[in-house]
Amino acid sequence: MIWQLDLLILTLVVICGIGAIMVRDLLGAAILFGAYSFMMCLLWAIMGAVDVAFTEASVGAGVSTVFFVSAVYHTTRRTKD
Amino acid sequence: MEDILRLIIEKYNYWIYITLMMIGLYAIIAKNNLVKKIVGMNILQTAVILFFVSIGVKRGATVPIIEHAHDGAHHAIRAAEYINPLPHVLMLTAIVVSVATLGVALVIAIKTYQRFLTLEEDEILKQIREP
Amino acid sequence: MKILGLVIVALVGSVLIYATVDFPPFADPESPASLHVSPRYIEKSLDETAVPNVVTAVLADYRSFDTMFETTVIFAAGVACFLLLRIPRRRPPGPRHFRHRLTGLTFRVKDGENGKEIFLPLREFEPVDSVWTPHDFIIEKVCRYMIPFIQLFGLYVIAHGHHSPGGGFQGGVILGAAIILLSVSHNLRTALKRMREKTGALCSALGVFIFAGTGALCLALGYNYLDYRALAALLPGGPIMARSHGMLLVEIGVGVAVMGTMVWIFKNLASLGRYDEGL
Secondary structure, three states, X not given: OOHHHHHHHHHHHHHHHHHHHHXXXXXXXXXXXXXXXXXXXXXXXXXXXXXXXXXXXXXXXXXXXXXXXXXXXHOOOXXXX | OHHXXXXXXXXXXXXXXXXXXXXXXXXXXXOOXXXXXXXXXXXXXXXXXXXXXXXXXOOOOEOXXXXXXXXXXXXXXXXXXXXXXXXXXXXXXXXXXXXXXXXXXXXXXHHHHHHHOOOEHXXXXXXXXXX | OHHHHHHHHHHHHHHXXXXXXOOOOOOOOOOHHHHOOHHHHHHHHHHHHXXXXXXXXHHHXXXXXXXXXXXXHHHHHHHHHHHHHOOOOOOOOOOEEEEEOOOOOEEEEXXXXXXOOOOOOOOOEEEEOOOOOOOOHHXXXXXXXXXXXXXXXXXXXXXXXOOOOOOHHHHHHHHHHHHHHHHHHOOHHHHHHHOOHHHHHHHXXXXXXXXXXXXHHHHHOOOOOXXXXXXXXXOOOHHHHHXXXXXXXXXXXXXXXXXXXXXXXXXXXXXXOOOOOOO
16 A cells, blocks of 8 residues: 555545535536545555445446436536535 | 654544545535535445445555465465455445435435425425425 | 534544544554454455455355345335336427438427327437437447447456456446446437336346345255355355355346346436436
8 A cells, every 4th residue: 555645545535525515516516526436446446445446436436426417417507505 | 742643644544534524424414405415425425435444454465355376276364464355345235325325315306306496405495384 | 504514513523533543553454353353254265165355255155145135225226216206107298309310300299189199200210309419429439339348348347256356236337337328328218228117127126036046045955045055956066166156146136136226226317207308
């Protein structure tokens, strides 16, 4: 485990997480959540949890982003906070 | 002072999981939009998964796939050489279940939107109070 | 509400920080979690089950009850989405759109007398979505050539999950994502032509049935539920290889269930339960 890489990706994870709940556009929130999931997947690959990283890459970054986008497509992009 | 610094450096992964958990919990409690709440719920779930995976990490160990020859012969296996696989197993199923619950949560949000034509919690509550 | 939320979050955070101070340091090989149960799995699983990937061995053999009910939870989530969203009416009343296959012209067709639907001959016209009709040649062709390889990779991940990272959950999600990609790159109708609504639901139930059926087969052969050594009577290779083969059966069940459920939930979400047009 390379701790410099680990720290860099941990910082990116926190930034993406804060961005996903702060951005005033639900489509942007969905895409930032996808980026957050992918960073999380990289983090688990670094920690040696290859199976968990594989699942997160296909589920979190792939399918759940599609679910969010299709839900936003049928409702609205606007949000007050 | 030196003790606190060592504590922070020694457990840096745990501090990040606490930060993510607080972000997720704040989104669930304080955000007004239903989809934002669902994003917060997912961040909370991944924070718990990060915590479990961090428990299993061992310094100087490799991924939990055991080295072996083609016919299945292998050297003596020492547990300290492989990362703890048990948290990985528990969290693997949790991730897939989290996407299934995400689907149900989004469906409920869509049904709410169809009924009230808004995703904001305060406007929904106002419509319920004044029919 | 914001201030109350911040107070609660600060309280929870301070409790967590207080608890973390007593934790062993990160990545400590001597931490209690790494000394108690997992060494047994790491040292014995290759000899007992002939599966080098410890995660797969624990997931599908030692803790297979856990996995079986997780699969049931996924199936239940698919059923919940279906029951909440699916509506019997196929489309709202109003004009529909058709594209002429040869010339690419789009026609807007109103309902006839008494609200009767008018259909153009499907050999010459294809129905298109009324809201959003992407017709991007490059995206359609590239996705059409990518999808078979994605599906092949999904099958590889399921079948090779014993020796490399992977298994039923990942392979099932990849297989489902291939169908979702078809739906996103073309439209929902094309995906429904390849995999009908009933197929997704049946796959979802069939996967849980394969999992539970493997367990019941072991029970019928005189062993405990989900004790794959019983399969040695049916499959070659003795009781240790039978455990490996039993895991493969169970992983196939998990993969089929996850693929069906992902596609099922996506189609319900994307078309609001109408199954005609959508994302």
